[in-house]
Amino acid sequence: MRKLLIAGNWKMHMLNHEAVGLARQLKVKLLGAHRVDVLVCPPFTALTAVAEILSDSDLHLGAQNLHDMRCGAYTGEVSGEMIRSAGGSWVLIGHSERRQLFGDSDAWTNRKLHAALEAGLRPVLCVGETLAERQAGRLDAVLARQLEAGLAGLSPAAAGTLTLAYEPVWAIGTGVVATPAQAQEAHAVVRRIVGGLLGSEVAASRQILYGGSVKPDNARQLLEQPDIDGALVGGASLKADEFSAIVLAGEGVVK
Numbered sequence: 410m411r412k413l414l415i416a417g418n419w420k421m422h423m424l425n426h427e428a429v430g431l432a433r434q435l436k437v438k439l440l441g442a443h444r445v446d447v448l449v450c451p452p453f454t455a456l457t458a459v460a461e462i463l464s465d466s467d468l469h470l471g472a473q474n475l476h477d478m479r480c481g482a483y484t485g486e487v488s489g490e491m492i493r494s495a496g497g498s499w500v501l502i503g504h505s506e507r508r509q510l511f512g513d514s515d516a517w518t519n520r521k522l523h524a525a526l527e528a529g530l531r532p533v534l535c536v537g538e539t540l541a542e543r544q545a546g547r548l549d550a551v552l553a554r555q556l557e558a559g560l561a562g563l564s565p566a567a568a569g570t571l572t573l574a575y576e577p578v579w580a581i582g583t584g585v586v587a588t589p590a591q592a593q594e595a596h597a598v599v600r601r602i603v604g605g606l607l608g609s610e611v612a613a614s615r616q617i618l619y620g621g622s623v624k625p626d627n628a629r630q631l632l633e634q635p636d637i638d639g640a641l642v643g644g645a646s647l648k649a650d651e652f653s654a655i656v657l658a659g660e661g662v663v664k
């Protein structure tokens with residue numbers, strides 16, 4: 410039985426005082442939510458401030474990206490160790506916005522995954538197809554490519570802290586959500602590919618989050634699918650009421 414994980418990706422939103430306010434609200438609203446794990450990923454600048462707020466709570470804290478080198482002349486970049494020292498213990502890797510807007514290739518994504526594990530961070534590896542790829546019938550091939558390259562060099566033993574996120578690019582920030590059946594189908598494909606790469610035990614134990622326009626009113630149906638183990642939430646994670654409602658939807662799901 411995989412525990413559900415609801416993760417909030419705050420993207421490039423939230424000034425420090427806003428981030429602190431949101432974290433405070435979430436801490437109070439989610440006090441009783443123990444059946445579901447909760448992760449928030451603020452921008453780098455707010456990590457330390459949010460870490461302080463969440464230090465006496467069960468909510469987990471992560472970053473949205475990292476650089477693959479430990480330190481050096483990489484102006485503007487942030488290493489895994491820096492994230493740890495700011496209080497983060499998780500990190501998103503290979504988000505489609507990184508891939509599309511910032512040139513994060515499959516190979517770089519893979520280096521980031523290894524760097525995250527070396528720094529002791531729990532990586533959330535994001536994969537997903539564009540609308541054109543889906544319409545061309547290439548869903549399985551795209552997921553296979555992203556997972557094979559993204560997980561290259563990872564041993565089954567090292568995959569113990571790995572989380573995956575399936576995020577169809579056409580559903581991110583668009584309000585167009587994958588139907589529960591579409592999402593379930595893609596999650597089953599992801600699990601099968603991970604099984605082929607890392608073995609069936611790893612595939613069965615790893616959480617696969619769905620991301621792309623998850624809202625309070627569609628969360629439950631998605632989370633009820635057998636291979637959907639949580640959600641990676643963008644827009645709705647910026648409002649305490651909406652994000653909490655999604656977490657509470659997860660609390661109500663019996664699998």
Ligand code: PGA
Pocket residue numbers: 418576580581582583584620621622623641642643644645
């Ligand atoms: P969205 O973003 O919920 O705003 O669609 C999801 C994501 O990008 O992780």
